[in-house]
Amino acid sequence: MNTPIYDYLIKYAGSGITRMHMPGHKGICMENELSKIFPLDITEITDAGNLFETEGIIAQSEKNASRIFGTAATFYSVHGSTQCIQTMLALMKYENRNVIAVRNAHRAFLSACVLLDIDPQWICPHYDDTIISGTISESEVEEKLKKTKNACLYVTSPDYLGCIADIETLARICHKYGAVLLVDNAHGACLHFYRQNLHPISLGADMCCDSAHKMLPALTGAAYLHLREKKYIPYIKDSMLLFASTSPSYLIICSLDLCNLFLEKEIREKLVFAQDAVSGLRDRVSGKFSVQKGTFAQEPLHFTINAHSSGIDGSMLMKKLQENKIECEFYCDTHLVMLFSPSDTEEAYQKVGDALMNIDFEKKTFSEKKLHFPLPQKHMSVREAALSPYEELPIEKSVGKICANINVPFPPAIPISVSGEIITAECIDIMRRFGLTTIKVVK
Ligand SMILES: Cc1ncc(COP(=O)(O)O)c(C=O)c1O
CATH class of the missing domain: 3.90.100.10 (Orn/Lys/Arg decarboxylase, C-terminal domain)
Known part of the structure; x- marks a missing residue:
């Protein structure tokens, strides 16, 4: 497979062309580490294409990604899943759809609601002990869709703790009522490549975003917007431009271009190793810690410890891991999330396992109160x-x-x-x- 963006940047950097254009660093290295990448950092010059055009090296690279993910089309974002969420919702706005959203949405969704003047109808997941994660009732979804004409359903899956929703069933219900299913798959970029393909698009979602930067070897800000059908293709680039800088970072775009190679050649093998390593780690620590599995399914690389069920406060566990030189993705009183990725080697699993087994603490009993969260009343948009x-x-x-x-x-x-x-x-x-x-x- 070709890497049109990377190939172009390497050729341009070595061409000896005098840069009478932006960026102001002119591709010249300075006396700092960061400037080593300046020669590859360009702007939209002739032949370099444009993130918002339908032809050129970026469009070619996006076609490679689409083929790898098995989508009708895939688009690159340099503003993370945030921009993809804004774009998906803008498309719903063009169609005048009513947005139904499962409540444990990320703030990127709410910011998009502010920007686009959307007032979502909420579905509250059934929470156990935290508002971060809960089970979505399919009958509640169906009830809402029955009553709401011209709707779309917005679901966050995997959620922040790595729990995956039953997207296949939700897609079937949505399509039965003519609704569009949008999935915030920011945490699920690997899902297409496991032994079992759990990617939302493969399971019937109409659109989804994946933050490449969260789970894959890509630069921060790199994300995908995937479509299951061709219908929305003509509108995507214009909608993305509503929320984007007109000077997108070629370094971020290039990291997505190179990621295609990784996805095609390396990821499956690495994920086989990672899945086995995670289950080995779970077995190793499970006598001491309660490791979450998700009600429907668990994103395998989200290693989530239910701290309270393990008899320790989440912040205390975090502190003890930091003492062992381990920094985690997230902790709160009840949970702690460690994120593995296909890039992690045996050493990371070993180190986390050793640290967890060596941590000394007196088990406490936390009251197992089920979270009571009635949806608050709405007063204004x-x-x-x-x-x-x-x-x-x-x-x-x-x-x-x-x-x-x-x-x-x-x-x-x-x-x-x-x-x-x-x-x-x-x-x-x-x-x-x-x-x-x-x-x-x-x-
Ligand atoms: C569930 C979820 N959705 C969306 C986002 C936004 O993604 P990005 O940072 O790629 O814009 C995040 C970021 O943490 C997230 O956790």
Whole structure:
């Protein structure tokens, strides 16, 4: 397979052409490590194509990615899944669709709602002990779709803890009611390449985004927008441009171009190793820690420990891992997530296993209270609230006020109360657990 973008950048860097164009570093290395990549960092000059054109080296590379993922079309984003989510929702706006969203959505979804003036109808997943992850009731989805004409369903899967939803069933239900299924697959770029293909597009989702940078050897910001059918192709690039810089980074685009080679030649073998290594690690530590499996399925490289079920507070576990020179993706009081990737070697699995087995702690019993989270009442639109004058209050003083700007614990950047909703005592309880002390409310 060819790598048209990488090949072009290498040729241009070695061509001796005088750069009478941006960027201002002119491809000249300086006395710092970063500048070593300057020669490969260009802008949209003749022959280099354009991220928003339908022909040229970038379009060729996107076609390679589409073939590898088995999609009708795949587009590159240099603004992460965030830009892909904005684009998917803009397309829904063109079709005047009503957006139904499963509540454990990332703030990228809420920002898009603000930008596009979308007021989602929420479906609350059935939570166990955290709002980050829960089970989606198919009958509730079907009920909502029955009542909502011209809809789309927005689902986050895998969620931040790595739990995968039953996309095949959700797609079937959506299509039965003429609805479009959009999946935030930011955490699932590997899903196409495991022994069992669990990629949303392969399972019937209409569109999804994958953050290449989260799970694959790609630069931060690199992501894919995938389509199952050709129908939306003519509108994608224009919609993406609504949210994008007009100077996209060729380095990020090039990392996606090179990733195609990795996906075609290396990833399957590496994932076979990784899946075995993860299950070996799970077996090794499972007498001491409760390792999550997901209700429907678990993204294999999200190694999620239910800290409370293991008898330790998540922040304490994180601290102990840091003492062992391990930095994790995420922790809260109840859970801790370590992210493996196809690039990890035996050494990483060994080190994590050793650290977990060596950590000394006195097991505590945490009360197993099921999370009570009635959906708060909505008072104004997401956009109106997010763009209203606001003040910041201690959370204790915010009950009954209207949530203003997007207030999320970061990570996992999942909203507790959403802009425009009345803040409830239950919201405050959860905010406290995530360490939030203040909240922005509409003045
Ligand atoms: C579930 C989920 N969706 C979307 C995003 C946004 O992705 P990106 O950082 O690639 O823009 C994130 C980022 O952490 C995420 O966790």
